Amino acid sequence: MSIYRNLNSTVWNILIGTLFTRTALFMSTPFLAIFLTNQKGLSLLDTGYILSINPLINVCFGGFGGFLADKLSLKRIVEYIPIVWGTVFILFYFADSSWHFLLLSGLNGLCYSIFEPASKKILSTQTPRENRLLVFNLRYAAINLGAFVGPLLSLLFNMKMTLFPYVLLGILYILYGISTRFFFRDLPGIHVSEPQKAKYSAHAFKLLLQDHVFLLLLAGMSFSFFGYSQLNATVSQYLANTSSLTNGVQLYSTLLSANAFIVLVAQFAMLRWISNWNPFNVVLLSNLLISMSFLSFLFTATSFIVPLIFILLFSLGELLIGARFDTMVDELASESAKGLYFGCSEFVKIGTIGGPILGTLLLNQFGFQSGFSVFGLICLICIIGSGLIVLSKFKHQWNIFNT
Secondary structure (H helix, E strand, O other): OHHHHOOOHHHHHHHHHHHHHHHHHHHHHHHHHHHHHHOOOOOHHHHHHHHHHHHHHHHHHHHHHHHHHHHOOHHHHHHHHHHHHHHHHHHHOOOOOHHHHHHHHHHHHHHHHHHHHHHHHHHHHOOOHHHHHHHHHHHHHHHHHHHHHHHHHHHHOOOOOOOHHHHHHHHHHHHHHHHHHHHOOOOOOOOOOHHHHHHHHHHHHHHHHOOHHHHHHHHHHHHHHHHHHHHOOHHHHHHHHOOOOOOHHHHHHHHHHHHHHHHHHHHHHHHHHHOOOOHHHHHHHHHHHHHHHHHHHHOOOOOOHHHHHHHHHHHHHHHHHHHHHHHHHHHHOOHHHHHHHHHHHHHHHHHHHHHHHHHHHHHHHHOOOOHHHHHHHHHHHHOHHHHHHHHHHHHHHHHHHOO
C-alpha cells in the first residue's frame, strides 16, 4: 500500500480522470458502427471509413503530438486539449451525414494524438522508475473498469441506439480539463527556443529511425492492433446481423463487458506471473492469443459458447498488450525523447486503420453468414505480427550482445 500512497496528486488526477472519461467513452463509441448502419442508414464501407479515420490521424500525427509533449508545457496540453476534445464529442450528437461523422472522427483522433503522449509522459516523469510498470497497469485497469461499466450503463439506460452518451462524454472531458488547473499547478512547463526545437526534432527523429528494435516492434504490434480493432468493427456488425443469433446486439454488449471483466479480474495476477518474463515474449503471446481467438468464429455461432471462447482468448491477448506495451516503450525511449516515443508508438494504430475497412470488405464479399471465410482470413493476417515481434526480440538481443 505504501507504493500507492507515494503516487502524487498529478498521477492520481490522470488515473481517476481516465476512469470517468473512459466509462463515458465505452457507453458510446463501441456502438457507433451499429448506430451508423442501423439508425443513420450508412453503408458498411462508409462506416468503415468513419471508424478508420480516427486511427489514421493517430498514425499521421502521433509523432507530432509526441514532439509537442517533449517541447511544450505538459500542463497546457492536458488543460486545454480535453476542453476542445469534449466539444468535439458533443458535436457528434448533432451530426447528420457521413461527412460530419468523418470530420468529427478525425478531430477526435487529432485530440487523442496530442493528449495521449503528454499524459503518458507525465505518468513516466512523475513516477519513480521502479513503480512505472505498476502505474501504467493502474492506468490500464482504469481504462478497463470504464470498459466494463460503460456498456452496462448504456444497456441499463437503453442508450445503445442514440448518440446522447457522446454529450455526457464531452461534458466529462471538459470537466476533466478544468480539473487539471488545480492538480497540475506544480507541473513544470518547458520553454525551448525555435532553433533548439528544430535541432531536437531533426536529431530525435534521426535516432528513432535508426532504432530498428523499436520500429520492428511497432510493425509487429500493428498486426496485433489490426486484430484488436475487429472487436468494435467486424465482430460487432457480424453479431448484430448474422441470422444464427436472435439478439446479437445484446450479446455484443455482454461481450464488451465480459472483455473488461476478464481483464480486470486477471490483470494483476497476470502481471505478477509475467513480471520476470522477457517483455518481447509477453507481446508475442498477446499476438498469438488475439490471432487464435478468431478461429472460434470458424464454427457456427448458434449459442453463446463460440462468442465466449472468442472473448476469453481475445481478452487475455489484449491484457498482455496493456500490461507490457507502454512500459516497453518507456524502457526503450531516452529521457529526452519519451514524448516522441510515446507519440510514435501510435503508429501501431495503422493496424486499426486497415482493420475496420478490411473487415467490412470481407463482410461485404462473403456475407454475414460466412464466419469461416471472414475470420479465418483475419486470423492469418493478424498472426504475421508474431514474426516481426520475434525479429525485434532477436535484434534487441544482438544489440545487447554487441555492447
